[in-house]
Amino acid sequence: DAGVIQSPRHEVTEMGQEVTLRxxxxxxxxxxxxxxxxxxRGLELLIYFNNNVPIDDSGMPEDRxxxxxxxxxxxxxxxxxxxxxxxxxxxxxSSLSRRGLGSFTEAxxxxxxxxxxx
Amino acid sequence: RKEVEQDPGPFNVPEGATVAxxxxxxxxxxxxxxxxxxxxxxxxxxxxxxxxxxxxxxxxTAQLNRASxxxxxxxxxxxxxxxxxxxxVVNGGxxxxxxxxxxxxxxxxxx
Numbered sequence: 001d002a003g004v005i006q007s008p009r010h011e012v013t014e015m016g017q018e019v020t021l022r023x024x025x026x027x028x029x030x031x032x033x034x035x036x037x038x039x040x041r042g043l044e045l046l047i048y049f050n051n052n053v054p055i056d057d058s059g060m061p062e063d064r065x066x067x068x069x070x071x072x073x074x075x076x077x078x079x080x081x082x083x084x085x086x087x088x089x090x091x092x093x094s095s096l097s098r099r100g101l102g103s104f105t106e107a108x109x110x111x112x113x114x115x116x117x118x
Numbered sequence: 119r120k121e122v123e124q125d126p127g128p129f130n131v132p133e134g135a136t137v138a139x140x141x142x143x144x145x146x147x148x149x150x151x152x153x154x155x156x157x158x159x160x161x162x163x164x165x166x167x168x169x170x171x172x173x174x175x176x177x178x179t180a181q182l183n184r185a186s187x188x189x190x191x192x193x194x195x196x197x198x199x200x201x202x203x204x205x206x207v208v209n210g211g212x213x214x215x216x217x218x219x220x221x222x223x224x225x226x227x228x229x
Contacts, residue, residue: 035219041221042222043205043219043221043222045217045219048216048217056216095217106164107207108164109162109163111160
């Protein structure tokens, strides 16, 4: 089992540039989460998908952030244009949700993308 | 009120000590509870799920108190390798809900 795979592991970009983060969830999982982690704010949920459909994007900071999940094995998080305050570690996680029971099995995290915007 | 609240610590304890963390949650309909561990510059990893009846895994014991809406983690005989941040995770009630993480409690075990 390869686990959740994120790319790139590190990204350094200039302010104003577009950044695209990628995630491949664990096969068979139907829920995918994008989190952002900073020292000041901890782990913040940005958006989550269930069966490739965005369910809750209330954590997305602003219109500069967008996320897609075109199929069950791939998701992207895009920041356009990027700003220095977007610098953080971005984690993708996947889980199996049990519909009707409103519960999840454990979430598995990718190794994260460390984003630095200068 | 935050959905999930934890004391950030740090908790500084000597090797061999017993230490306990609590975590409170606001959604009374929550059904899934977990403790995760995160090492510096690494991704969070599941430490243990928390069941209604309480559960134990070696030196680690997790408890759930639905009436008071908190979960706890007890670590006995602390090891240096237990030094990490411990994250409380809770989800909401019926339908599709978020997995919400607390900000974590930092534990430092010293020789």
